[in-house]
Amino acid sequence: MNNQSPGLHKKMSRLRIRRLMNRLVLGMISIISATVFLIILSLLYTIVRKGLPDIDIHFLIGLPEEIDAGGGVGPFLWNSIYILVLSLLLSLSIGIGAGIF
Numbered sequence: 554m555n556n557q558s559p560g561l562h563k564k565m566s567r568l569r570i571r572r573l574m575n576r577l578v579l580g581m582i583s584i585i586s587a588t589v590f591l592i593i594l595s596l597l598y599t600i601v602r603k604g605l606p607d608i609d610i611h612f613l614i615g616l617p618e619e620i621d622a623g624g625g626v627g628p629f630l631w632n633s634i635y636i637l638v639l640s641l642l643l644s645l646s647i648g649i650g651a652g653i654f
Contacts, residue, residue: 615625 612625613630614627616627617629618624
């Protein structure tokens with residue numbers, strides 16, 4: 554004699570299907586995430602491999618050339634650091650003020 558009711562058996566089979574679907578979707582998401590991660594990693598490797606030989610001290614602190622390709626990125630780096638410090642000061646003062654209030 555079976556002590557389980559038909560409703561309980563139906564709930565157990567639905568639970569089994571949900572767990573199976575959960576594993577299937579989790580596996581698909583994991584595979585897609587790993588693929589995207591590998592694509593981004595390969596792009597980053599290619600950029601570093603091709604760009605690293607051209608980076609020297611003149612490129613980092615030199616001025617950009619007016620007409621020809623090449624030159625430095627010194628002013629652009631300085632402006633990036635300048636904007637970073639200004640935004641840090643502004644957000645820090647707002648954050649501390651909001652925390653005290």
